[in-house]
Amino acid sequence: MSKPPFGFGPSDPDKRGENDPSEGGQQSGAEAFNQLGQMLSQLGQMLSQAGSSSGPVNYDLAKQIALQTLGSAGNTGESKLGFRGGDDANAAVRDAAHLAELWLDAATVFPAGATSTVAWSPRSWVEKTLPTWQRLCDPVARQVSGAWMEALPEEAKQAAGPLLQMMGQMGGMAFGSQLGNALAQLASEMLTSSEIGLPLAPAGTSALLPANIEKFAEGLELPNSEILVFLAAREAAHQRLFTHVPWLRQRLLATVEEFAHGISVDTSALESLAGQIDPANPASIEEAMSSGLLEPQTTDEQKAALRRLETLLALVEGWVDVVVAEAVGDRLPGADALRETLRRRRATGGPAEQTFATLVGLELRPRRMRDASNLWSLVGDRHGTEKRDGLWSHPDLMPTAEDLDEPIDFADRVGSSDLLDGLDPIAELERTEQAERDEKSREEKSKETPPEEGETPA
Incomplete structure (x- = not known):
């Protein structure tokens, strides 16, 4: 299922109701003064970024x-472990990746995709x-902010005047604040760049x-070096796919954008929203936008985009x-246990993926990963690695x-079809990549070419 994207949900649901008189909370004068000071400090920081x-x-x-x-x-x-911190971490990651790449060479026709392997903090x-x-968040934020501002009555727009521009800036800061907190949470949990x-x-x-x-290794009772190599193999496999399947990166990101463009809001809530905004208090804008009043309605087009995205992620x-x-x-005694642990981690999600859901309104959870794994395993066992990987040569x-x-x-159709007979997967992918480059070049040239005299630009 999709979830309300950022700007719709509460920026910190765990803190909602704290020190709220309506919830029975009480504040002393000193506490109120301290909170006011913190709010003014944060507001000053936000305004400095406006x-x-x-x-x-x-x-x-x-x-x-x-x-x-x-x-x-x-x-x-930083950490006390040997494979973390400074040059030691980079060396350990590079060594693990080098070993993983050697092992992957025998498991797929795709060559190594990464030109550099690094340890990130x-x-x-x-x-x-x-x-x-x-790229992921812009379409969502633009659609959200544009939807409720455009829905304002014309007389309200004229009366607001420059206030609308200020509200747009404050909305951008409200989104930025929520995104920053979400990215911090994600950064503290991600294991690899492509997880x-x-x-x-x-x-x-x-x-x-x-x-x-x-942190992930705690309680697994496996050597850290073994866990590192296994995760390096997963990262390297992702990179091989993203590098040598030219349409895949664009298709994944474009489907998220397609979902975002379909966002619509219930404008009947605008009257209630307007009553919550105090132009003299920028914080009221963030509170109003996160109140849930403008919760988006999921359209049929969005549902279709979500289904395509979930299927592609699962594949x-x-x-x-x-x-x-x-x-x-x-080669790795604990590989089966690690494989199952990561399957469950991806299937059930966690705080990190829930945070992502609030950012773009999507749970990027491959719910059907096991089904996809069974399918790829079946095709590989029946028809070999080349035919299995050759299916990535074209989205169709x-x-x-x-x-x-x-x-x-599906495996029967792959075996009975002559579509992949004699197929060179890498050559097909290169042809697809070149065709996409040619198309992109034509589009850029058409934008640069001025219209003929008397012609109306498109």
Whole structure:
């Protein structure tokens, strides 16, 4: 299911009702004074950032809040373990990745996709993945802020005048504040750059977070080095897929954007919302926007986009699951236990994925990962690695949600079809990538070409 994206839900639901007279809370004069001081300090910080971002989300503020939150929580990435901290962490991650890549070579036709493998601290994760979050969150925030502002009566717009611009800036800061807190939570839990199934890292970069891996390893009763190699193999498998399947990265991100563009709000709540906003109190804007009054309505188009995204995520995660299992084989004694642990972690989700759901309104949880894993395993066992991986050469060849219901029928069709006979998967992927580059080049040239005299621009 989808969830209300950021700007709709409470920015900190755990704290709702604290010190609220309506909930029976009481405050002393000193407590109220201290809270007022904190609020003024935060407001000053927000106002100092007002002119630094012109988009629907103030990403400068989001980054600042995320890094400050991680710093105050003591999540610096330092640890007493040997594979964490400084050059030792980078060396351990590189060694684990090198071993994982060697093992993966025999399990898939896709060559190594990462040009660099690095150890990230949670702070680095925030800084390096922020550009991708901007692409994911912009459509949601723009649709949310635009929907309720456009729905204002015309006389209200005229009366508000410059206030609307200020409200837009304050909305951007409110979104930025919520995004910053969410990114800090995600950064403190992610194990690799691709753990949620999206290519968050810069292209060609494979990244692991040793600080978070140590916390994950607690209670598993497995050597840290073994866990590190297993996670490095999963990260490397993701990178091979994202690098050598050119349409995949774009398709995943575009489907999230498609979902966001379908967001609509119940404008009948605007009257109630307007009564909550005090133009002299910028904090009231954030409170009003997070009150849930403008909770979005899920459309049929959004449901279809969500289904496509969930299926594609399941196919990615299922393929990685099968390939890594084949690659590590009996080399890692704890591989089966780790595989099951990560399956459950992804299937049940956690605070990190719930936080992501509040950001873009989606739970990026591959609910059908086991079904997809069974399908890829079946196709590989029957038809070999080349045919299995060759299905990624074009989106039209990919299994559908219905195929996940009937994997045997899909495997039969792959065997009876001559579509993949003699197929060179890498050559097909290269042709697809070149076709996409040519199409993108034509689109850019058409934008640059001025219209003929007397012609109306499109």
